[in-house]
Amino acid sequence: MSNGERGQRHEEIDAILERKPGVREVRDEANRYTVVGAAGRKTYTNWLTPIAEHFVCHRNPIPEIDADSWHVSLTGLDGAGAAKDADDADNWGGEDIGSKKDAVLSMAAIQEDFPTVAIAHTMECAGNGRGQHDPETSSVQWDCGAVGTSIWTGTPLRSILRARGITERAEEDRWLTAIGGDSIDEEVFARSIPLSKVFEDCILAYGMNGQPLPAEHGFPVRLIAPGWYGVNNVKWVEELRVSDSMVTEGSLDRPGTHAEWHQSSYRIHPEGANPAEHGTIAEVDTWAQLESNDIEHPYTFDATVMSLIGAPEGRLELESGTETIEVLGVAWAGDDAVETVEISADGGEHWSEADLFGPAYAGASRLFSYEWEATPGTYTLLSRATDEGGRTQPARISDPDEYEEAIEKGLFPWNEGGYAANAYVPNAVEVTVSSSDSE
Numbered sequence: 001m002s003n004g005e006r007g008q009r010h011e012e013i014d015a016i017l018e019r020k021p022g023v024r025e026v027r028d029e030a031n032r033y034t035v036v037g038a039a040g041r042k043t044y045t046n047w048l049t050p051i052a053e054h055f056v057c058h059r060n061p062i063p064e065i066d067a068d069s070w071h072v073s074l075t076g077l078d079g080a081g082a083a084k085d086a087d088d089a090d091n092w093g094g095e096d097i098g099s100k101k102d103a104v105l106s107m108a109a110i111q112e113d114f115p116t117v118a119i120a121h122t123m124e125c126a127g128n129g130r131g132q133h134d135p136e137t138s139s140v141q142w143d144c145g146a147v148g149t150s151i152w153t154g155t156p157l158r159s160i161l162r163a164r165g166i167t168e169r170a171e172e173d174r175w176l177t178a179i180g181g182d183s184i185d186e187e188v189f190a191r192s193i194p195l196s197k198v199f200e201d202c203i204l205a206y207g208m209n210g211q212p213l214p215a216e217h218g219f220p221v222r223l224i225a226p227g228w229y230g231v232n233n234v235k236w237v238e239e240l241r242v243s244d245s246m247v248t249e250g251s252l253d254r255p256g257t258h259a260e261w262h263q264s265s266y267r268i269h270p271e272g273a274n275p276a277e278h279g280t281i282a283e284v285d286t287w288a289q290l291e292s293n294d295i296e297h298p299y300t301f302d303a304t305v306m307s308l309i310g311a312p313e314g315r316l317e318l319e320s321g322t323e324t325i326e327v328l329g330v331a332w333a334g335d336d337a338v339e340t341v342e343i344s345a346d347g348g349e350h351w352s353e354a355d356l357f358g359p360a361y362a363g364a365s366r367l368f369s370y371e372w373e374a375t376p377g378t379y380t381l382l383s384r385a386t387d388e389g390g391r392t393q394p395a396r397i398s399d400p401d402e403y404e405e406a407i408e409k410g411l412f413p414w415n416e417g418g419y420a421a422n423a424y425v426p427n428a429v430e431v432t433v434s435s436s437d438s439e
């Protein structure tokens with residue numbers, strides 16, 4: 001990277017830090033990403049993450065976009081299940097381009113010609129928790145600040161696709177590839193999502209927590225795939241391509257590399273492995289891919305079950321010898337439901353069930369609360385969540401040479417990219433009694 005690029009990245013990070021007082025910079029050894037994360041645990045005492053505290057992660061500079069002239073192209077419809085009369089479909093804005101069945105959507109069309117929905121989505125970078133890997137892996141050393149829950153406003157993708165004659169009947173083994181408008185240096189940012197997920201709940205979002213989408217979160221429009229890792233939620237969308245294959249190298253009508261972000265990085269694999277490209281895969285659940293051996297190096301699609309304690313934190317001063325302290329936090333499980341959260345105050349020897357409360361939306365986190373009878377001492381508080389499929393957070397990450405047997409041993413496999421880590425996050429607290437009695 002040139003010094004100019006390095007300087008530009010830092011200017012961008014500084015500008016974001018100024019706009020978002022609830023985040024802080026994260027160590028990126030290779031200096032390749034614009035990254036900021038939630039500044040502290042207290043972000044995770046709330047269900048909704050204020051924009052000011054929501055992490056940011058991307059590779060190339062934020063593109064400068066004029067929303068009035070921005071268009072999203074819908075391509076690849078030939079032979080991908082488009083109805084013969086697609087050109088007559090209603091509710092379609094913009095002009096046809098290129099192939100007769102390709103089309104472009106203006107922002108006005110996206111916002112006005114289709115239904116508007118608001119959906120909850122807990123977005124977690126697949127690298128969240130990477131810092132738990134020992135030995136350290138390369139790339140951004142996230143602790144646990146790369147997760148946030150927002151209400152996203154936008155247009156259901158099913159409405160847009162149906163208007164072009166793409167129906168749910170045609171969804172089998174078909175993919176939607178979203179391409180970002182930040183593609184520079186001949187490196188295209190493209191991610192593919194199965195049409196079944198797209199029809200279920202994906203949207204093209206232009207609002208975040210009731211505000212217009214901020215530039216760093218994808219203005220004017222991004223894809224939201226509820227419960228799926230951040231990388232699937234393509235920002236600054238400029239093209240949506242329907243095809244019977246995930247994006248592979250050379251599969252797009254564009255210069256540069258196409259599949260780096262889908263087929264190479266963001267795959268879970270042991271040290272030194274070189275993941276093979278696949279056109280299509282039958283199982284997309286991230287954990288199910290890890291457990292089965294069908295896909296050798298899993299793709300990071302839905303987030304694995306995880307929890308974080310937001311409070312208490314640090315030093316607690318009690319007025320008497322015993323006091324009830326609320327242990328409060330959030331748990332999520334991608335597009336699966338969180339079934340239980342348990343709390344341990346003794347580093348994992350004993351566990352008690354917490355109460356789940358508050359909003360319960362598919363694809364978004366749950367709040368949990370536990371009444372802890374605290375007495376003076378030093379403690380390691382832990383939380384562990386279990387999802388509706390009975391999958392529980394592992395206690396720790398394996399050693400690199402245990403990759404193959406890690407899951408069987410109840411460990412999370414150390415992987416070269418440091419993805420999808422969901423081991424317990426210890427919270428050390430010290431409890432003392434105030435000396436006011438003796439004063």
Ligand SMILES: Nc1nc2c(c(=O)[nH]1)N[C@H]1C(S)=C(S)[C@@H](COP(=O)(O)O)O[C@H]1N2
Pocket residue numbers: 054055056057058059060123124125126179180181182189216217218229230231232233234235236
């Ligand atoms: N176009 C584009 N979309 C992108 C990225 C990117 O670099 N370019 N980064 C992805 C990654 S890795 C993450 S974790 C999320 C972060 O979204 P946020 O910055 O809004 O929190 O955006 C995803 N979408």
Ligand SMILES: [Mo]
Pocket residue numbers: 057124125126127230231
């Ligand atoms: Mo990410």
